[in-house]
Structures are given as structure tokens and as C-alpha cells.
Amino acid sequence: MTSPSPCSVPTTRRFDSERDTMNQLRPDPFSPYQFYTAEQWAEFRADTPQTLSAEELQRLRSLNDPIDLGEVRRIYLSLSRLLSSYVEASQRLYAQRKRFLDIDDTQKTPFIIGIAGSVAVGKSTTSRILKELLARWPSSPKVDLVTTDGFLYPNATLRDKELMARKGFPESYDIGALLRFLSWIKAGARNVRAPLYSHLTYDVRDSEYQIVDRPDILIVEGINVLQVRDLPEDGKMVPFVSDFFDFSIYIDAEEAHIHDWYLERFKLLRQTAFQNAESFFHRYAQIGEAAALEIAEGLWRDINRRNLRENILPTRPRADLILRKGRDHLVEQVALRKL
């Protein structure tokens, strides 16, 4: 296959928010990333077969995500092919290291993919599609997906710590539990439990867990997965969640678009999930649309946008791959780390 050439000329793009103007993805000769338009990226698909049907895709996509099979062809098949070469290379390296150390065991180590990005940017859809595509490789690997919301502290604890308005910020997660989970997975432990979160009750589920049993590939999705922590002065060791990743992806979009998607989703949820009397947000289905949208604006501005600016967007340069979406949710640009 002849490789498509990357975009070499900086693209002139309009960024509405002041924040994005400072952080825009701008191809430059010294960037650690190689930039591709969606069309250039699509050529890397080569002969990777399209294994998803329209019905399956419908099931995988989130509420307000218009993703179609064309987008799977353009973006996700190339990504699946790239990841297959990373997984093969990592398995070879792992086997060589065992030979070097004269270790005689057949235990496998899962390949871990981290998926980061703002609330409402579409991480869930990307993660579910990747999970399906990777599981359909000819080698039929076992692929599991874990979301980090299960590792949030329960609401009772967040209330005690006065962190309810900081849900999703680094301090709202039990990072120790997430790190322990990842070390067990990497060590090849069997039947590791991951806690689960309910968007309906807006809380961690009580005594309900997902069992992760030695997958070949584990996808770990969450807004916080590329965050680094301050180093303590007492010399205590502080591993980062991303230390466990073999590959990481950041889903990116202009802040103004993510804001609109959050609001659009809130409107849709008012007509669907919030109608359920069990929903934490049920009261927002019962008030007028203008009042409900004002509340959604506040949640976006005071929690999710703040978190995006302070904790999430600053982690973008740590990703191996960045998928930059346009207004219509479709990926317009792909940046792959070359260094």
C-alpha cells in the first residue's frame, strides 16, 4: 500500500472559544504528531474488512451521535488496523522479554487502550465501536470495556467531602481503587471486579460489579484517564493510570461544539431517561424546557467545562492518537504520535 501523505501545511481553522485558540491542534514541523485529514486517514484501512452492520452500529451509538457506517469505514477501520499492529508488536516484545529473563510461563498480559476526552464528546460510542471491531479480528481476541465512572466515590461520600459539584474532577475518583484494578489486570489476575455506575441514579451501583477475566484487550474509557498527579514531597510512589496503557486515544472537539452536544443530549434525555421516576434528573423532565436548559447550562459551565479546561484538555498532548471531531460529530482530523 502507498501511504497517504500527511497534511504538511498548517490548516487555517476558526476556533470560537478563547481556550481552544490557545490549544488548537496545529500541524507544525516540530510537532510530535503527524496530522491527517479524515480522507487521508481512511486510506490506511487497506483491506481491513467492514464487519459491522448498520443495525449493530445503531445499537452501539449513543443517544445524540449520528455516526454511520461511512464514518466507521473512514475512521475506525484504519484505527482497528493500526491497533492490530500495536497489539502484535506488544505480544512479540512481551514474549522476547520473557525469553530474555528466562521466565517460563504462558500467562498473557492484556493490551490496555485508554480513551479520554470531555463529558459529552462521544467517548462511549468510540469505545463500543472499537470493542466490537477489535473482537472481530481473525484471531477473535477477547475484548472488554470498562468505564471509569464506576470508580467515582459514591454520592454519599461525595456529599460528605462536599464534592457533589466536582463530579468528574480528579478528587472525585477513588484513584487508588482504579490503580489497583489496573495492576491486577496487567498482572494477569483472574476475575477482577470493576465497580459500576448508573447514569439513571447518578450514583455508583451498590454491590454490582463487572467481572474482567483475563481479556486479550481491555479498553478503559473515562474523562480522567490521562491525568497526571502532583508528586508528593514525602517521596511516596504515585503511579499514573496511563502508566498501564499500551495505547491512548483522546477524543477532541471545539469546546463550543461539546457545549452544544451536552445541551442537545440533555434535551433528548428529558424526553427519554429523565421521564423515568427513578432518574436522578427526573425533576428536570417536569419543569419547562427553558428552565431545564438553564440548569443544563449551569452543569456544563460550572462542572464539565471547568473540568475540561482545568483537567482534561491539558492531558491531550499525552495521547498517542487524537481524533478531532467537527460540528456534526464526525471526525475531521486525526493526529498520530510519531515520536
Ligand SMILES: Nc1ncnc2c1ncn2[C@@H]1O[C@H](COP(=O)(O)OP(=O)(O)O)[C@@H](O)[C@H]1O
Ligand atoms: N443523565 C444521564 N442519563 C442517562 N444517560 C446518560 C446521562 N448522562 C450521560 N449519559 C450517557 O452516558 C454515556 C457517557 O456519557 P459521557 O460521560 O458524557 O461521555 P461521552 O459522551 O463522551 O460518551 C453516554 O452514552 C451518555 O449518553
Ligand SMILES: CC(C)(COP(=O)(O)O)[C@@H](O)C(=O)NCCC(=O)O
Ligand atoms: C459520570 C461523569 C463524571 C463521567 O465519568 P467517566 O465515565 O468519564 O469517568 C459525567 O457523566 C458526570 O456525571 N458529570 C457531572 C456533571 C453532569 O451531571 O453533567
